[in-house]
Amino acid sequence: MRKILIVGAGQSGLQLALGLQSHGYEVTVMSNRTADEIRGGRVMSTQCMFDQALQHERDLEINFWEDQSPRTEGLGVSVVGPDGSRVIDWVGRLDSYAQSIDQRVKMAGWLETFAQRGGQLVIHGAAVSDLDFFARTYDLVLVAAGKGELVTMFERDASRSPYDKPQRALAVSYVHGLERRPEHPEMLAVRFNLVPGVGELFMIPGYTVSGACDILFWEGIPGGPLDVFQGVKDPAEHLDLTLELMKRFTPWEYDRARKVELTDAGGTLAGRYAPTVRKPVGRLPSGGAVLGVADVVVANDPITGQGSNTASKCAASYLAAILERGDEPFDEEWMQATFERFWQDTARHVTKWSNGLLAPPPEHVLQLIGAGMEHQELADRFANAFSDPSDLENWFFDPEKAQAYLASLASA
Known part of the structure; x- marks a missing residue:
């Protein structure tokens, strides 16, 4: 049985832990707070999640609050x-x-579920030195804690991070x-x-x-x-x-x-924080490698409401990659390829959209937003892009594609 350590108990870390657990992996989760401390603490985000991301929770049967929450x-x-x-x-x-669903409710509930299902839970605010020690006894270490010292292990990717200050x-x-x-x-x-x-x-x-x-x-x-x-x-x-x-x-x-x-x-x-994409492989002092998860490696501004959605999709993508790997080693080449698949399928579209909305909108975007008053089809398509941001590549980002879409609406 392969042993995996996940550091961080947020949307991505716990979703991935529960998914791996359901497939028989021996999973340890390291959290800096107990479930009761999370439940009784401050709110952590706005976390509006759309259908594609919610489906990943349904697939794992961990959508415990779906019938209670407003739709x-x-x-x-x-x-x-x-x-x-x-x-x-x-x-x-x-x-x-x-x-x-307030992350205080969800993360506390998921943390308790993970422990009840036999997962090993360690309540400890991990430092890099801790990971250096633990990494030797696990087949794979994933860092899903998006704040604190551990993030410093992951180098900023300047080619994918146009901003260096909070916007x-x-x-x-x-x-x-x-x-x-x-x-x-x-x-x-x-x-x-x-x-x-x-x-x-x-x-x-x-x-x-x-x-x-x-x-x-x-x-x-x-x-x-x-x-x-x-x-x-x-x-x-x-x-x-x-x-x-x-x-x-x-x-x-x-x-x-x-x-x-x-x-x-x-x-x-x-x-406030600067939107940042980081390189996915973190290097430990002993030379070992760890893989960054969700907002550890892709931290967008919440202007498009995609944080929890991207975290859920990252967990689902990584889960699939781990299962596909079988008994092969989780080496650095695999880590890089696993992140790149997540980046190409999901994160690049969200990052492009989020960074774009932080700047003054170009003329074609103003035209599109204005056209939502006249064309219900466009209004609906924009709303549903929050579930599937990749669709924006077809009509929103590029001025020529935007004009072609507006012309098609006008002719219809």
Whole structure:
């Protein structure tokens, strides 16, 4: 029986651990927190997951909260004009629903499930020296902890990382009491509000430790009017700032948020990081190699809501590669090839999309977003790209393909 160590207990690490466990591998998970500490801690992300990523959880039968969580059926886009009004406003319908399940709920539950199924769980904040010791007793070591010292083992890939500084200041609030959008009260939808030159506001239906909720998520251009959350420690002050900014920049969203309250004392999060792609093989002091997983090696800005989706797809891709390997060694050549398959199939499309949206949009993208008002087919196609970003290569990224698509819509 092959022995595998996974360091990190997030979406990708635990999904991969549970998948390997189901195929009879001897798996150890190293987490810096217990399930109870995760469940009682602060929120970690917004984690809205779309159908392709959710299917990987269904395939492993670890979609424990699917029937409890609200089902998001659409994705809407609003753009603020120079006078502060909505100059663009439409909603696309998803082919299959999305869900956002608080990682405190999911990771705590998955960690307990892993242990109950006989997995070895080590509660320890691993350092590079620890991995150097442990690596000798495992056939494969995977690093799925996207923060801290371990990330320094993985060299930044400058050819795939156009930014070296954070491009957005992030601020998240989990709330109860948000009213439905009056334009589509019958349909739960993620709302994507773009305020040019300022930032973006996302409104995401979710499920948290206290049940159904909504997530208010500001992405502010650093140094701009939304970049005001650094140093704010009090959750109530964090929410007040969030609502003040909504009242100023997106009053139509503020109108339905007047009565919201935080879900719990841990329901806020703020921070920033530079979008970075890293080389997938980390080198230990003794010379051994470890393989980076998900946001250890591909950390995109959450502007396209792809973090948990990409993590799920990475876990599924790596699981397939490990199973295909059989009894052959998990050498450095295999590690590189395993990452490249994940990059080509998934991560490159997400990285291109996320980095593109961080910059001022080119003319053809403005035309496409505007055309969502006239063409429901385009609105629906954009919404479903959040499940399958590879489709954007066919009509969104390239100006000529965009013009050809717009012409086809017009002629139809």
